Amino acid sequence: MGRAPCCDKATVKKGPWSPEEDAMLKNYIEEHGTGGNWIALPHKIGLKRCGKSCRLRWLNYLRPNIKHGDFTPEEDSIICSLYISIGSRWSIIAAQLPGRTDNDVKNYWNTKLKKRLLGRRKDRDTHDHRPSAAVANETSGENMNDGGERALSASAMERIQLCMQLQELQNPLSAAIHNPLVWPTCRGTTQSSNNSFNSNNSNVTVAEQGQSSSMNEHLNAQLDSAAMDGIASPSSVENSNVINMEAELQELLYGEGNQGSVDGGVQQEGVEWWSYEQARPVNCWDFTPEPNSVFQDYASVYEI
DNA sequence: AAGAGCCACAACCGCGTCCTT
DNA sequence: GAAGGACGCGGTTGTGGCTCT
Numbered sequence: 001m002g003r004a005p006c007c008d009k010a011t012v013k014k015g016p017w018s019p020e021e022d023a024m025l026k027n028y029i030e031e032h033g034t035g036g037n038w039i040a041l042p043h044k045i046g047l048k049r050c051g052k053s054c055r056l057r058w059l060n061y062l063r064p065n066i067k068h069g070d071f072t073p074e075e076d077s078i079i080c081s082l083y084i085s086i087g088s089r090w091s092i093i094a095a096q097l098p099g100r101t102d103n104d105v106k107n108y109w110n111t112k113l114k115k116r117l118l119g120r121r122k123d124r125d126t127h128d129h130r131p132s133a134a135v136a137n138e139t140s141g142e143n144m145n146d147g148g149e150r151a152l153s154a155s156a157m158e159r160i161q162l163c164m165q166l167q168e169l170q171n172p173l174s175a176a177i178h179n180p181l182v183w184p185t186c187r188g189t190t191q192s193s194n195n196s197f198n199s200n201n202s203n204v205t206v207a208e209q210g211q212s213s214s215m216n217e218h219l220n221a222q223l224d225s226a227a228m229d230g231i232a233s234p235s236s237v238e239n240s241n242v243i244n245m246e247a248e249l250q251e252l253l254y255g256e257g258n259q260g261s262v263d264g265g266v267q268q269e270g271v272e273w274w275s276y277e278q279a280r281p282v283n284c285w286d287f288t289p290e291p292n293s294v295f296q297d298y299a300s301v302y303e304i
Numbered sequence: 305a306a307g308a309g310c311c312a313c314a315a316c317c318g319c320g321t322c323c324t325t
Numbered sequence: 326g327a328a329g330g331a332c333g334c335g336g337t338t339g340t341g342g343c344t345c346t
Contacts, residue, residue: 014315015314015315015316015339015340016314016315016340016341017315036331037331038331038332039330039332051331052316052317052331052332053315055332055333056314056315056316057314057315059333060314060315061314068313088335088336089334089335090334091333091335102333102334102335103313103314103315103335104313106335106336107312107313107314108312108313110312111311111312111313112312
Protein backbone atom coordinates (compact mmCIF):
# COMPACT_ATOMS: atom_id res chain seq x y z
CA MET A 1 0.00 0.00 0.00
CA GLY A 2 1.44 3.31 -1.01
CA ARG A 3 1.82 6.37 1.03
CA ALA A 4 -1.14 8.72 1.17
CA PRO A 5 -0.51 11.85 -0.86
CA CYS A 6 0.30 14.89 1.22
CA CYS A 7 -2.18 16.99 -0.72
CA ASP A 8 -4.86 16.78 -3.34
CA LYS A 9 -2.87 16.70 -6.56
CA ALA A 10 -5.91 17.60 -8.62
CA THR A 11 -6.54 20.93 -6.95
CA VAL A 12 -2.98 21.88 -6.19
CA LYS A 13 -1.18 24.29 -8.47
CA LYS A 14 2.24 23.28 -9.73
CA GLY A 15 5.04 25.00 -11.54
CA PRO A 16 6.70 28.35 -11.05
CA TRP A 17 5.52 30.64 -8.30
CA SER A 18 3.96 33.96 -9.19
CA PRO A 19 5.02 37.16 -7.41
CA GLU A 20 1.56 37.29 -5.84
CA GLU A 21 1.94 33.82 -4.38
CA ASP A 22 5.39 34.69 -3.11
CA ALA A 23 4.05 37.80 -1.43
CA MET A 24 1.19 35.92 0.18
CA LEU A 25 3.45 33.26 1.57
CA LYS A 26 6.15 35.64 2.69
CA ASN A 27 3.75 38.04 4.37
CA TYR A 28 1.96 35.29 6.18
CA ILE A 29 5.07 33.58 7.49
CA GLU A 30 6.68 36.83 8.54
CA GLU A 31 3.55 37.71 10.42
CA HIS A 32 2.45 34.39 11.84
CA GLY A 33 5.32 32.00 11.37
CA THR A 34 4.84 28.59 9.85
CA GLY A 35 2.69 27.44 12.71
CA GLY A 36 4.65 24.24 12.75
CA ASN A 37 2.50 22.70 10.07
CA TRP A 38 3.41 23.20 6.46
CA ILE A 39 0.57 21.03 5.21
CA ALA A 40 -2.04 23.29 6.78
CA LEU A 41 -0.25 26.50 5.84
CA PRO A 42 -1.45 26.92 2.24
CA HIS A 43 -5.04 26.41 3.33
CA LYS A 44 -4.72 29.12 5.94
CA ILE A 45 -3.27 31.54 3.42
CA GLY A 46 -5.58 30.56 0.64
CA LEU A 47 -2.81 29.33 -1.60
CA LYS A 48 -3.52 26.48 -3.99
CA ARG A 49 -0.15 24.98 -3.31
CA CYS A 50 1.13 21.84 -1.69
CA GLY A 51 2.54 22.37 1.78
CA LYS A 52 5.81 20.87 0.72
CA SER A 53 5.99 23.28 -2.15
CA CYS A 54 5.39 26.19 0.23
CA ARG A 55 8.10 24.96 2.53
CA LEU A 56 10.57 24.61 -0.34
CA ARG A 57 9.72 28.02 -1.71
CA TRP A 58 10.22 29.63 1.66
CA LEU A 59 13.44 27.82 2.49
CA ASN A 60 15.04 28.18 -0.90
CA TYR A 61 13.85 31.55 -2.03
CA LEU A 62 11.74 33.70 0.27
CA ARG A 63 13.58 33.24 3.54
CA PRO A 64 15.55 36.30 4.62
CA ASN A 65 19.31 36.44 4.00
CA ILE A 66 19.28 34.03 1.12
CA LYS A 67 22.20 34.44 -1.23
CA HIS A 68 21.89 33.55 -4.88
CA GLY A 69 24.54 33.07 -7.50
CA ASP A 70 28.22 33.98 -7.47
CA PHE A 71 29.73 31.37 -5.24
CA THR A 72 33.07 32.53 -3.94
CA PRO A 73 36.27 30.52 -4.22
CA GLU A 74 36.06 29.97 -0.49
CA GLU A 75 32.63 28.49 -0.90
CA ASP A 76 33.89 26.34 -3.76
CA SER A 77 36.61 25.05 -1.50
CA ILE A 78 34.26 24.24 1.30
CA ILE A 79 31.83 22.49 -0.98
CA CYS A 80 34.54 20.38 -2.59
CA SER A 81 36.18 19.50 0.68
CA LEU A 82 32.93 18.53 2.29
CA TYR A 83 31.68 16.66 -0.74
CA ILE A 84 34.80 14.56 -0.80
CA SER A 85 34.54 14.01 2.92
CA ILE A 86 30.87 13.31 3.41
CA GLY A 87 29.37 13.03 -0.04
CA SER A 88 26.11 14.51 -1.15
CA ARG A 89 24.82 15.62 2.21
CA TRP A 90 23.81 18.90 0.72
CA SER A 91 22.00 20.18 3.76
CA ILE A 92 25.10 19.69 5.88
CA ILE A 93 27.30 21.31 3.28
CA ALA A 94 24.88 24.19 2.90
CA ALA A 95 24.87 24.68 6.65
CA GLN A 96 28.51 25.68 6.34
CA LEU A 97 27.68 28.36 3.81
CA PRO A 98 25.56 31.06 5.40
CA GLY A 99 22.81 32.20 3.11
CA ARG A 100 23.12 29.21 0.81
CA THR A 101 20.48 26.54 0.54
CA ASP A 102 20.98 22.87 -0.02
CA ASN A 103 19.21 23.17 -3.35
CA ASP A 104 21.56 25.95 -4.39
CA VAL A 105 24.62 24.02 -3.38
CA LYS A 106 23.35 20.89 -5.06
CA ASN A 107 22.62 22.72 -8.30
CA TYR A 108 25.94 24.51 -8.17
CA TRP A 109 27.78 21.27 -7.68
CA ASN A 110 25.93 19.46 -10.44
CA THR A 111 26.18 22.24 -12.99
CA LYS A 112 29.51 23.87 -12.24
CA LEU A 113 31.85 22.33 -9.73
CA LYS A 114 31.45 18.73 -10.80
CA LYS A 115 32.13 19.62 -14.37
CA ARG A 116 35.04 21.81 -13.42
CA LEU A 117 36.61 19.03 -11.39
CA LEU A 118 35.67 15.88 -13.23
CA GLY A 119 35.54 17.49 -16.63
CA ARG A 120 39.25 18.08 -16.50
CA ARG A 121 39.70 14.38 -16.17
CA LYS A 122 38.72 13.88 -19.80
CA ASP A 123 41.74 15.82 -20.87
CA ARG A 124 43.94 13.64 -18.79
CA ASP A 125 42.38 10.40 -19.89
CA THR A 126 44.04 10.72 -23.25
CA HIS A 127 47.34 10.26 -21.42
CA ASP A 128 46.10 7.68 -19.01
CA HIS A 129 48.50 4.93 -18.05
CA ARG A 130 46.08 2.95 -15.99
CA PRO A 131 44.54 -0.33 -17.00
CA SER A 132 41.79 0.25 -19.48
CA ALA A 133 39.26 -1.52 -17.33
CA ALA A 134 39.84 0.89 -14.52
CA VAL A 135 39.46 3.81 -16.86
CA ALA A 136 36.35 2.32 -18.38
CA ASN A 137 34.85 1.89 -14.97
CA GLU A 138 35.60 5.44 -14.12
CA THR A 139 34.21 6.95 -17.23
CA SER A 140 31.12 4.83 -17.20
CA GLY A 141 30.48 5.76 -13.63
CA GLU A 142 29.22 2.31 -13.03
CA ASN A 143 30.20 -0.82 -11.25
CA MET A 144 33.53 -0.62 -9.63
CA ASN A 145 33.43 -4.12 -8.32
CA ASP A 146 34.04 -7.23 -10.28
CA GLY A 147 30.72 -8.90 -10.73
CA GLY A 148 28.82 -5.76 -11.40
CA GLU A 149 26.14 -7.01 -9.09
CA ARG A 150 26.00 -3.83 -7.12
CA ALA A 151 26.64 -0.41 -8.45
CA LEU A 152 28.01 2.28 -6.24
CA SER A 153 25.93 5.37 -5.99
CA ALA A 154 26.78 8.15 -8.35
CA SER A 155 27.85 10.18 -5.39
CA ALA A 156 30.23 7.52 -4.22
CA MET A 157 31.58 7.12 -7.72
CA GLU A 158 32.24 10.79 -8.01
CA ARG A 159 34.07 10.81 -4.75
CA ILE A 160 36.20 7.93 -5.91
CA GLN A 161 36.83 9.69 -9.17
CA LEU A 162 37.86 12.85 -7.42
CA CYS A 163 40.24 11.04 -5.14
CA MET A 164 41.65 9.08 -8.04
CA GLN A 165 42.11 12.24 -9.96
CA LEU A 166 43.88 13.92 -7.12
CA GLN A 167 46.06 10.92 -6.48
CA GLU A 168 46.91 10.67 -10.12
CA LEU A 169 48.08 14.24 -10.10
CA GLN A 170 50.39 13.44 -7.28
CA ASN A 171 51.71 10.27 -8.82
CA PRO A 172 50.57 9.72 -12.37
CA LEU A 173 52.31 6.39 -12.81
CA SER A 174 50.82 4.86 -9.74
CA ALA A 175 47.40 3.64 -10.62
CA ALA A 176 44.82 4.80 -8.20
CA ILE A 177 43.95 1.19 -7.73
CA HIS A 178 46.78 0.94 -5.24
CA ASN A 179 45.86 4.07 -3.45
CA PRO A 180 45.07 3.37 0.19
CA LEU A 181 43.22 6.62 0.23
CA VAL A 182 40.93 5.36 -2.46
CA TRP A 183 40.49 1.77 -1.53
CA PRO A 184 39.50 1.13 2.00
CA THR A 185 40.45 -2.05 3.65
CA CYS A 186 37.83 -4.69 3.60
CA ARG A 187 35.99 -5.13 6.78
CA GLY A 188 32.79 -6.59 7.99
CA THR A 189 29.51 -4.92 7.57
CA THR A 190 28.81 -3.03 10.73
CA GLN A 191 26.51 -0.44 9.42
CA SER A 192 25.57 1.38 12.51
CA SER A 193 24.28 4.87 12.32
CA ASN A 194 26.86 5.83 9.77
CA ASN A 195 24.34 6.68 7.16
CA SER A 196 21.85 8.24 9.43
CA PHE A 197 23.11 11.73 9.01
CA ASN A 198 19.72 13.16 9.37
CA SER A 199 19.71 16.53 10.98
CA ASN A 200 17.06 18.93 12.00
CA ASN A 201 19.60 21.70 11.99
CA SER A 202 20.16 21.68 8.31
CA ASN A 203 19.42 25.30 7.87
CA VAL A 204 21.30 26.45 10.88
CA THR A 205 24.82 27.66 10.58
CA VAL A 206 27.45 26.27 12.82
CA ALA A 207 27.58 29.43 14.79
CA GLU A 208 23.90 29.08 15.41
CA GLN A 209 24.24 25.49 16.36
CA GLY A 210 26.59 26.44 19.13
CA GLN A 211 28.18 24.11 21.55
CA SER A 212 25.21 21.87 21.83
CA SER A 213 25.30 20.95 18.20
CA SER A 214 23.67 17.63 17.76
CA MET A 215 25.42 17.42 14.43
CA ASN A 216 28.71 17.63 16.21
CA GLU A 217 27.64 14.69 18.26
CA HIS A 218 26.60 12.88 15.13
CA LEU A 219 29.92 13.48 13.52
CA ASN A 220 31.91 12.63 16.56
CA ALA A 221 29.87 9.52 16.90
CA GLN A 222 30.63 8.73 13.31
CA LEU A 223 34.31 9.22 13.80
CA ASP A 224 34.26 7.24 17.00
CA SER A 225 32.38 4.54 15.21
CA ALA A 226 34.90 4.57 12.43
CA ALA A 227 37.73 4.26 14.90
CA MET A 228 36.03 1.35 16.57
CA ASP A 229 35.49 -0.10 13.18
CA GLY A 230 39.16 -0.45 12.65
CA ILE A 231 39.94 2.75 10.86
CA ALA A 232 43.18 4.03 12.19
CA SER A 233 43.87 7.64 12.79
CA PRO A 234 45.52 9.26 9.85
CA SER A 235 49.21 8.77 9.76
CA SER A 236 51.58 11.58 8.98
CA VAL A 237 51.86 10.21 5.48
CA GLU A 238 48.14 10.44 5.09
CA ASN A 239 48.20 13.91 6.55
CA SER A 240 50.49 15.04 3.85
CA ASN A 241 48.26 13.35 1.32
CA VAL A 242 45.37 15.43 2.46
CA ILE A 243 47.35 18.61 2.44
CA ASN A 244 48.49 17.78 -1.06
CA MET A 245 44.91 16.97 -1.93
CA GLU A 246 43.81 20.41 -0.96
CA ALA A 247 46.34 21.97 -3.24
CA GLU A 248 45.40 19.60 -6.00
CA LEU A 249 41.76 20.46 -5.60
CA GLN A 250 42.63 24.08 -6.03
CA GLU A 251 44.51 23.23 -9.15
CA LEU A 252 41.57 21.27 -10.50
CA LEU A 253 39.17 24.03 -9.71
CA TYR A 254 41.14 26.96 -10.90
CA GLY A 255 43.79 25.52 -13.13
CA GLU A 256 47.51 25.21 -12.84
CA GLY A 257 49.12 28.38 -11.68
CA ASN A 258 45.82 30.11 -11.97
CA GLN A 259 45.10 31.60 -8.62
CA GLY A 260 43.19 34.40 -10.22
CA SER A 261 39.79 34.56 -11.72
CA VAL A 262 37.02 32.12 -11.26
CA ASP A 263 34.05 32.69 -13.47
CA GLY A 264 35.10 36.24 -13.76
CA GLY A 265 35.55 36.60 -10.06
CA VAL A 266 38.74 37.05 -8.16
CA GLN A 267 40.38 34.28 -6.24
CA GLN A 268 41.05 35.71 -2.90
CA GLU A 269 44.21 34.81 -1.15
CA GLY A 270 44.19 32.65 1.86
CA VAL A 271 41.50 30.26 0.82
CA GLU A 272 41.47 28.03 3.79
CA TRP A 273 41.47 24.31 3.27
CA TRP A 274 41.01 21.75 5.86
CA SER A 275 44.06 20.01 7.04
CA TYR A 276 45.05 18.15 10.10
CA GLU A 277 47.77 20.52 11.00
CA GLN A 278 46.24 23.89 10.64
CA ALA A 279 43.69 25.53 12.79
CA ARG A 280 40.25 24.77 11.52
CA PRO A 281 39.42 27.41 9.01
CA VAL A 282 35.69 27.10 8.92
CA ASN A 283 33.39 26.14 11.64
CA CYS A 284 33.08 22.50 10.91
CA TRP A 285 31.44 21.35 14.08
CA ASP A 286 34.97 20.68 15.22
CA PHE A 287 34.95 18.18 12.46
CA THR A 288 38.19 17.20 10.84
CA PRO A 289 37.70 14.99 7.83
CA GLU A 290 39.63 11.81 7.80
CA PRO A 291 40.88 10.45 4.53
CA ASN A 292 39.49 7.06 5.30
CA SER A 293 36.17 8.46 6.28
CA VAL A 294 35.72 9.46 2.69
CA PHE A 295 34.72 5.94 2.00
CA GLN A 296 33.53 4.72 5.28
CA ASP A 297 29.87 5.10 4.61
CA TYR A 298 29.56 3.10 1.48
CA ALA A 299 32.48 0.85 2.25
CA SER A 300 30.46 -0.63 5.01
CA VAL A 301 27.45 -0.90 2.80
CA TYR A 302 29.06 -2.36 -0.23
CA GLU A 303 31.79 -4.26 1.57
CA ILE A 304 34.36 -3.16 -0.91
C1' DA B 305 16.21 34.80 -38.51
C1' DA B 306 15.13 30.35 -36.94
C1' DG B 307 15.73 25.93 -35.15
C1' DA B 308 18.52 22.76 -32.29
C1' DG B 309 21.12 21.85 -28.50
C1' DC B 310 22.88 23.04 -24.11
C1' DC B 311 22.85 24.96 -19.59
C1' DA B 312 21.28 26.67 -15.16
C1' DC B 313 17.98 26.90 -11.92
C1' DA B 314 13.50 26.25 -9.74
C1' DA B 315 10.40 23.00 -8.48
C1' DC B 316 8.63 18.35 -7.89
C1' DC B 317 8.81 13.58 -6.25
C1' DG B 318 9.64 9.73 -3.40
C1' DC B 319 11.62 7.92 0.54
C1' DG B 320 13.64 7.71 5.22
C1' DT B 321 13.21 9.58 9.70
C1' DC B 322 11.00 11.74 13.42
C1' DC B 323 7.11 12.82 16.22
C1' DT B 324 2.65 12.28 18.04
C1' DT B 325 -1.21 9.61 19.35
C1' DG C 326 5.10 -0.88 20.51
C1' DA C 327 2.40 0.22 16.36
C1' DA C 328 0.43 3.30 13.17
C1' DG C 329 -0.19 7.44 10.87
C1' DG C 330 1.13 12.03 9.67
C1' DA C 331 4.53 15.55 8.91
C1' DC C 332 9.13 16.94 7.99
C1' DG C 333 13.51 17.00 5.73
C1' DC C 334 16.51 15.37 2.41
C1' DG C 335 18.57 14.00 -2.01
C1' DG C 336 17.61 12.78 -6.69
C1' DT C 337 15.28 13.98 -10.72
C1' DT C 338 12.60 16.62 -13.93
C1' DG C 339 10.73 20.71 -16.28
C1' DT C 340 11.40 24.95 -18.28
C1' DG C 341 13.18 29.27 -19.73
C1' DG C 342 17.14 31.49 -21.51
C1' DC C 343 21.36 31.41 -23.98
C1' DT C 344 24.55 29.93 -27.59
C1' DC C 345 25.65 27.78 -31.70
C1' DT C 346 24.89 26.46 -36.40
